[in-house]
Amino acid sequence: MTGAPAPGRPAVLVAGIGNVFRRDDGFGVETVQHLARRGPGALPPGTELMDVGIRGLHLAYRLLDGWGTLVLVDAVHRDGPPGTLYTIDAGRPAEYDDGPETGGGPGPLDGHAMDPAAVLRLTRNLHAAMGGTLPDHLYVVGCEPGDAGDGIGLTPPVAAAVHRAADLVADLARRAAHTATRS
Secondary structure, three states, rough: OOOOOOOOOOOOOOOOOEOOEEEHHHHHHHHHHHHHHHHHOOOOOEEEEEEOOOOOHHHHHHEEEOEEEEEEEOOOOOOOOOOEEEEEEOOOOOOOOOOOOOOOOOOOOOOOOOHHHHHHHHHHHHOOOOOOOOEEEEEEEOOOOOOOOOOOOOOHHHHHHHHHHHHHHHHHHHHHHHHHOOO
């Protein structure tokens, strides 16, 4: 069945994205690390955490393993106050498309500069070339950054949002796991 988790594979992949050397851009990584510190009962069985950081290419290949749901955790600019959380239901990654490619074909691949949209485009292309199963559903849990300049450590409003974001991710994983068991 297309989109179903591969046999023996977790149903939900939670991927923390961001550059920890760019202050609040490290929000996704910090949130996934926070979830990992909560221990094994914090997330439903079949959920896997992935600290992606800036390794979008690794995430693109990992998505071919067969996941029912992908939850991306990242800093998201939406003009709100720093620390504001957003939950975005992005639907089916297999249908994700932000328009035609320009420039006569793909340029050089920079695995350290891939935003989530670029990862999804690459995953779709890899799926077409290599097979594999794309996730059925994509969510983004984002946080409005205050400072994404050079430096280590989240600003206080973004750091304060990590615990709440972890709760949102856990809730999405529970709902996805519950939906998967009913199918």
